[in-house]
Amino acid sequence: MRAALTRPGLCRVEQIMGTTITLDLADDLPPERLRGLADDVFAWMREVDARFSTYRSDSEVCRFDRGEVLLSEASADLRFVLEACADLWGDTDGFFDAYATGRLDPSGFVKGWAAQVASDRLLAAGAGNHCVNAGGDVRVRGLSPSGEPWRIGIRHPWDAMAACLVLTGTDLAVATSGVYERGRHVLDPRRGTPAGGLRSVTVVGTDLGLADAYATAALAMGVTGIGWLDRLNGHTHAVVTDDARQYHSANLPATD
Amino acid sequence: MRRAFLAITGLAASTTALVVLKGSPDATQVAQNLPTAQPVNPSGPGTDPSLAPDAPGVDPAGAAPKPSGSAEVSTSPKPGRTTARPSGTKTTAKAPSAPKTTTKAPQPTTRRVTGPPVDTSGRYGAVQVQIVISGTRIVDAIALSLPSGDESDIHSADVRSSYDGSGGEVVKKQNANLNTVSGATSTSNAYKQSLRAAIEQAF
Numbered sequence: 001m002r003a004a005l006t007r008p009g010l011c012r013v014e015q016i017m018g019t020t021i022t023l024d025l026a027d028d029l030p031p032e033r034l035r036g037l038a039d040d041v042f043a044w045m046r047e048v049d050a051r052f053s054t055y056r057s058d059s060e061v062c063r064f065d066r067g068e069v070l071l072s073e074a075s076a077d078l079r080f081v082l083e084a085c086a087d088l089w090g091d092t093d094g095f096f097d098a099y100a101t102g103r104l105d106p107s108g109f110v111k112g113w114a115a116q117v118a119s120d121r122l123l124a125a126g127a128g129n130h131c132v133n134a135g136g137d138v139r140v141r142g143l144s145p146s147g148e149p150w151r152i153g154i155r156h157p158w159d160a161m162a163a164c165l166v167l168t169g170t171d172l173a174v175a176t177s178g179v180y181e182r183g184r185h186v187l188d189p190r191r192g193t194p195a196g197g198l199r200s201v202t203v204v205g206t207d208l209g210l211a212d213a214y215a216t217a218a219l220a221m222g223v224t225g226i227g228w229l230d231r232l233n234g235h236t237h238a239v240v241t242d243d244a245r246q247y248h249s250a251n252l253p254a255t256d
Numbered sequence: 257m258r259r260a261f262l263a264i265t266g267l268a269a270s271t272t273a274l275v276v277l278k279g280s281p282d283a284t285q286v287a288q289n290l291p292t293a294q295p296v297n298p299s300g301p302g303t304d305p306s307l308a309p310d311a312p313g314v315d316p317a318g319a320a321p322k323p324s325g326s327a328e329v330s331t332s333p334k335p336g337r338t339t340a341r342p343s344g345t346k347t348t349a350k351a352p353s354a355p356k357t358t359t360k361a362p363q364p365t366t367r368r369v370t371g372p373p374v375d376t377s378g379r380y381g382a383v384q385v386q387i388v389i390s391g392t393r394i395v396d397a398i399a400l401s402l403p404s405g406d407e408s409d410i411h412s413a414d415v416r417s418s419y420d421g422s423g424g425e426v427v428k429k430q431n432a433n434l435n436t437v438s439g440a441t442s443t444s445n446a447y448k449q450s451l452r453a454a455i456e457q458a459f
Contacts, residue, residue: 024435136439144435151432155439160399162429163437178440202438230420240427247423256432 007145009129010034014042017049017111019135025122026129026145037127041118045134048114051077054105065104081106081113084209092217095225112137112175112212119208138174139208151255157199157240164246165202165238168255173208177201177215197222199242204252205235366390373401 008028014021023041025034053059060078063069071079085098085106098106115134119141122130129142131150140150149170153163157180167174178200201218203211214235218225226247229237236249248254367389373382388396 022436131436133436133438136437138436138438140436150435153430153432153434153437155437156427156429158427159429160439163432163434164427164429166430166432166434167438174438176438176440180440200440226421227419237421239423244427245424246427247419247421249421252421256430 009145010038012038012042014045016042016045017053017114017135018055019111020133021045021115021135022131022133023118024131024133024145025127026131026143027127029127034127037122037125040125041122041132044118044121045114048077048110051075052081052106052110052114054103054107061104061106081110084113085109085213088210088213088217092214093228095217095220096213100220108177108216109209109213111135112173113209115139116173116208134208136176137208137212138172140169140172140174142170154202154238155200158244164200164240165248165252166255167204167253169253171206172253173205173211175203175208175211175215177212177219179219197242198225198239199244200240201225201229202238203229203232203235204237211235366395370400 007026009025010031011022011024013023021042023038025037027034029037050056051060054061056062060069060075064071064074064078071082074082082098085096088096088109089098096108098104098109111134115132115137116139119130119132119139122128122132123141129144131138131140131144136155138152140152144150149168150172152167152169152172152174154165154167154174154176155178156162156164157178180199198219198221201215203215203218205211205214214229214232218229218237218239221228223241226237226239229235229239230249236252238246238248238252238254240246368386369389370386371384373384382401384400386398386400387394388398
């Protein structure tokens, strides 16, 4: 019904946390309001990067890891993340391990969690139709600019320009962990060797931090991760194995 | 611009058609497509402007010759021109459209500039980016090569038979309209370096 040449809302892309953050606001709000909301989202993302980056020696995570900051002195955000990582370690039989590399690295949770918080804040601020994509971890709410539910492609593991599945929904957290971009960077924490068997794991839920961590954990489990995902309550999944087979939950919100 | 132009040519063509067909009752059908036929017709029957396209033709249908006569009065200058117009308007109508397409066609001279392959710490291969430039704008950035990891062979038979989900089919490609894509983090630094180099080469 809308004019084809214009769309409501705003779309902005920035490079933060060593990755690309894309914000798509679909609410028909005044331009100044949209810019203010986008400014807040990216300011939050930069704040998270400054606090949690393992590449910045002056980040709170690095200072905490070196013992320069005590838990009692840590920020509320850091304490929340540490607690979440401890819970996830238990929930994933140790396969999500923020200390897998020998030092504290909660990145497998932080990226999704940061995008989730940004999305929660947008919703609270009255912008209930949006899509936050933090380096391939996606949180969508409401409707897309076309007025239809969001359509989220899952990247094809062997073709960066294609999708292997399309999901659709109005309230989804979609996190994908794969070995096709950074090689086998996820270690099996029990063997200390790179995880094998799975090419790509996508977890769909409503909390992007959890979905991100579960996807990373299942990738580390290898083929047994498929059965583990199948028993995971409140989440659906899609997995591509190294031999190019695809497995997914029966109730995955997939579409054509 | 194009729409306005089409509207004007459409108007010109259909008014001539209207005038040519004015004698026949079918002329009302032609008028239905004409927004500008409204100001002409309401003057006669004086019905709702919203219903104008139909009304003027339908209402006076009982006295068919009269409305056509009244329409003739208002458009009376036109018939004189119509004999000249059909050829005149058509040629002038087509003439401007031709240069438009010819002026637009040469503009998008796209060229492609390829950045150098940038190694991703040696282990997973190289990243190489190509940009497509139209005029002075970058219209596309293509990753020519992306890193790949070692593949270990596993067989789908290894997957537990107790699995509730569907699967086992070979992964397919879908190219649907997407709002966003979920995928593993890219090696953004190598990508950025190659992209930047391509941009620097291009401008």
